[in-house]
Amino acid sequence: MSTEAQDRTGGRNGLAGVPLAQIPTTRKDFVSDQEVRWCPGCGDYAILSALQSVLPRLGIRRENTVVISGIGCSSRLPYYVNSYGMHSVHGRALTLATGLAMTRDDLAVFVVTGDGDALSIGANHLVHALRRNVNLTILLFNNRIYGLTKGQYSPTSPAGAVTKSSPAGAFDTPLNPMSLALGAEATFVARTLDADQEALEETIDAAARHRGASFVEIYQNCVVFNDGAYEALRGPGREESIIRLRAGEPIVFGRDGHLGVVADPGGGVRVVEVAEVGLESVLVHDPTIDDPSRAFALSRLTSTGAMAQAPMGVFRDVDRPVYDDLVRDHVRREQEALGQDPSSDAALAALIAGTDTWQT
Amino acid sequence: MSTDQTSAQTRQVDRVVIRFAGDSGTGMQLAGGRFGSESAGFGNDTTTFPSYPAEIRAPQGTIAGVSSFQVQFASHEVTTVGERLDVLVAMGPAPLRAHAGDVRRGGLIIVDDHGFTPRALKRAGYEHNPLEDDSLGAYQVVHLDMTALTSTVVEALGLGRKQAERCRNMFALGLVSWLYSHPIEETIDWIDRRFASQPDVRDANIAALKAGVNYGETAELFTVRYEVRPAPMPKGRYRQITGNTATAYGLMVGAHRAGLQLFVGSYPITPASDLLHELSRRAGYGVITFQAEDEIAGIGAALGASFGGSLGVTTTSGPGFALKQEMINLAVMSELPLVIVDVQRAGPSTGMPTKPEQGDLLQALWGRNGESPLPVLAPTSPADCFDTAVRACRTAIEYRTPVVMLTDAFLGNGAEPWRLPDLAAIAPIDPKLAAGPIGVDEQGNPVHLPYRRDPRTLARDWAVPGTPGAEHRLGGLEKSVEAGTVTYSPLNHEEMVLTRARRIAGIPVPDVEVDDPSGRADVLVVGWGSACGPVSAAVQRLRGTGARIAQAPVRTLNPLPANLGRVLRGYARVIVPEMNLGQFATLLRARYLVDVRGYNKVRGFPLNVDELTAHLAGQLDEVSDSRTAQTTEESR
CATH class of the missing domain: 3.40.50.970 (Thiamin diphosphate (ThDP)-binding fold, Pyr/PP domains)
Incomplete structure (x- = not known):
């Protein structure tokens, strides 16, 4: 392939x-x-x-x-x-x-x-x-x-x-x-x-x-x-x-394409006899x-x-x-911003420690 | 006499329980949280617990709208946040009325009397001003206009009155920090960081904090200052941590040690949302979070991620846990790793969303259709949530099973010092992914057998999509032994049901550790989850009076520790305190035929140590009386 x-x-x-x-x-x-x-x-x-x-x-x-x-x-x-x-x-x-x-x-x-x-x-x-x-x-x-x-x-x-x-x-x-x-x-x-x-x-x-x-x-x-x-x-x-x-074709159907879809003044669309409105009125x-x-x-x-x-x-x-x-882009960008090797413990250890620690 | 400039003398005390209370939105959580951090940083063993209304902006000035934050700090180990308050800081009439009853006789109540207008008093439910009658006669009451004092200092910096008033929580913190001889440098650093982008707010908060300290020193409101010496703790580096944060880190470390992607599919729910918040900030560490459209989608996405070779996790509380049960069963059937964290809250139904309870144990064990065994783990303290979460990940991955971790609103929001772990010392987790087909058919062609098992662990082989030659279909329908094709064969079903049960029952669980210093106790108290803290405190108190009493915290609720039955049978009386109507007690009685006694409270608060101690003392007397009677009977 x-x-x-x-x-x-x-x-x-x-x-x-x-x-x-x-x-x-x-x-x-x-x-x-x-x-x-x-x-x-x-x-x-x-x-x-x-x-x-x-x-x-x-x-x-x-x-x-x-x-x-x-x-x-x-x-x-x-x-x-x-x-x-x-x-x-x-x-x-x-x-x-x-x-x-x-x-x-x-x-x-x-x-x-x-x-x-x-x-x-x-x-x-x-x-x-x-x-x-x-x-x-x-x-x-x-x-x-x-x-x-x-x-x-x-x-x-x-x-x-x-x-x-x-x-x-x-x-x-x-x-x-x-x-x-x-x-x-x-x-x-x-x-x-x-x-x-x-x-x-x-x-x-x-x-x-x-x-x-x-x-x-x-x-x-x-x-x-x-x-x-x-x-x-x-x-x-x-x-x-x-x-x-x-795509790209007028929406007509029926035998010999006698039916077509046109815009309706009410905002919707409706089915009409193409002969009555002319093909140019039919929606593409x-x-x-x-x-x-x-x-x-x-x-x-x-x-x-x-x-x-x-x-x-x-x-x-x-x-x-x-x-x-x-989501993937976000994760990738955040990882780049952090700039740490994701497989190492160091970044995680630093995160977990936070900013407020004390030693005994 | 003290040697500093103040006239107050400094007295040593062992432990202090203090509660900061104010209208919701007045910064009590911040002030209390900082005070807890100061204590912990000073070396006290410190536990903290926030309590806030479920409503985001409950009516100001009413009892329902009061938010509080409690801190216990001590020169020895503490396992609860304490019951009777030594100090209440009440920032108005409603907080005073809501909490004064919890202060011990002779305890100190510090009140901001700024808002004690007739209207506000009425709103809080007072007919008379309690600062003017003798209704608070049992306490030592110090009242001052903290709001005005703060405004004077802060308005000088050019801030408006409203903004100035917002700093009064820092004034209160400064005052109490002085009273308990706490250094405030760490708090100043913290304010610096928090308000780095708003210099005027930063300066106002620092000024208010310092004004509080200075006021304590100069105003001669207090004749005595207190000091709580550092508690002896194992050597190491510590931080203060809440159970929810510890859980989040444990999940991250668990996935990291397995080399798997951590995927968290969750739906916001109190009191578990902080897990989602914390983990959603950790994309830099490779964590993917998914805020789903509902609880079911959260766990469904997590299981889908696990199917793809990630570690799927979902976090929730009782009502969400109920919704997830069907998907948990698909994980049971498809034998995929999955971790479900249930931060329990008071139920049934919506119940009391911000209040703890231990009511979901039987739901975790038996809340699904069919025979649906899975491991259930329960941490005993906020810091223990970390180890428990790592263990949940390990068990889920190594045994290809959903694992339920039961914490609760108290463990999740409560905080205590945590000795930072050495990550390298946490054993790696081997997911043992299959690299290709693992069997051979009759013609000798390679064929994948999705339900072929490791003879030791009974865990099935795990081939993830993308593995050539190992294509297979999983699903909720019963599958044949090894080949994993759909079958309704009666004997095959029975074998699969039994195999799933054996696999979970065979997961190694550490023996329960019995704390029985004399080795001759007659009474054993068995705790799980957040009951363990109060149990330990009550047991210590009774031992202080010379009583012989044993305790055993149980961290794995399924499968139960192998030695538990023997331990239970070794005592004349076994008592199981729980924040439910006896779910673990029911389990123990059914499993071991031991006549364990429940002690059950469902008030949306951690078990009260005073009450529990009194109850256990009564039990000790009963057992001792019946011993004496028995001896007398035998000697006749």
């Missing part, structure tokens, strides 16, 4: 500190000896497969790759990737990942989580990892249901969802993960779909190379408890439902705008009830100081 990945973004690469593999790795290197135990037909298989395809392409060493998860169906993933991994506590994967990223800039740290894990019990940590901009790649598998506990509604289930724990329909208002991430000023925010292998791989690849917190929401079908939740985005006619976001997507308002407006085009329409692609991709880099 070459150092191409590092050069491309001039040191802003998310993998900048990670040593490169001397012998190129292959997909097989990242397959563990553990039998994969998701339900047959689960969308998780496709995501695992995409990740195992992307990892060798990143060019980094397998032993410097770490996958950390919380609890839930998606969080079983680390067992299936032959790298270092940790299947941690429900909702808390990001806390472990933060400590690991702060102390080891030579690791590529991936976090695998779900809509229950990251948006319910662990929502607090998600907000803080994103606003701090810790150098992590976060993959959120959103199936809009609790799978491992067998079928209760999740924070992304549509209002009124009838589930085992909501026989009268859920009274909760669902959370939009893209809006949440953009509200927290996340620097890389993207959405993709389990069934779209090409976009999935491309998005995970871009997320891994982004320096800072990369947040990828993956719409994932749960065949047992919420089958068909994303049928509108997967089945025939999906081009009418998927608002594809491509630019994920690099520093102000997250436009990206946030785009995220609001997502259906809140049954899934009928959703923007897919990279909503936001900007540079912002990275928390763990700032």
